[in-house]
Amino acid sequence: MAFKLVGISGSLRKASCNSGLLRAAQEALPAGVTLEIVDLTDVPFYNGDLTEKPAAVKRVLAQIGAADALLLACPEYNYSVAPALKNILDWASREPNNALLAEKAVGLMGAGGGMGTSRSQYHLRQSCVFLNLHPLNKPEVFSNAFAGGFDAAGNVTDPKIREQVAGLVEALVVWAGRIKA
Secondary structure, eight states: OOOOEEEEEEEEOOOOOHHHHOOOOOOTTTTTEEEEEOTTTTOOOOOOSSSOOOOHHHHHHHHHTOOEEEEEHHHHOEEOHHHHHHHHHHHTSSGGGGTTTTTTTEEEEEEEBTTTTTTHHHHHHHHHHHHOOOOOOOSSSEEESSSSBBBBBBOOOHHHHHHHHHHHHHHHHHHHHHHHO
């Protein structure tokens, strides 16, 4: 049986290390697992006054709805969650009965400054409580994007980071199976 992950990077930069973490995850998938990376560059900020969802939002919500689990690459902006990532979760949470997010497994990882993205991931975990998402507790992936390990295009070059990402993906698939059971 096929297992579908959807990866969302909270960074909109083309050379984002967080997007690079998702690409590394695609290269380390267990057999039978796929990972589709979402593009948030054209997703507008949530606005409850809109009577119809923009096409970009509909596209991403369909991707989230088709996922067995989510893999979120969470940058850290000012000690917290990047707006692009929080924004798409806000859009998704507005679906009736929170149908796209409720009871879904989620893996968190990130690349940022000296502490990686530990603070933003902590804040994101707080949002997961309200969204009824089930974050995987371990392994944790906090990469320092400025200490090497990534090339100029944001791709992971450090074998240790690649190993951490692969371990996270494997554990997320197992975690999602437990939740569905």
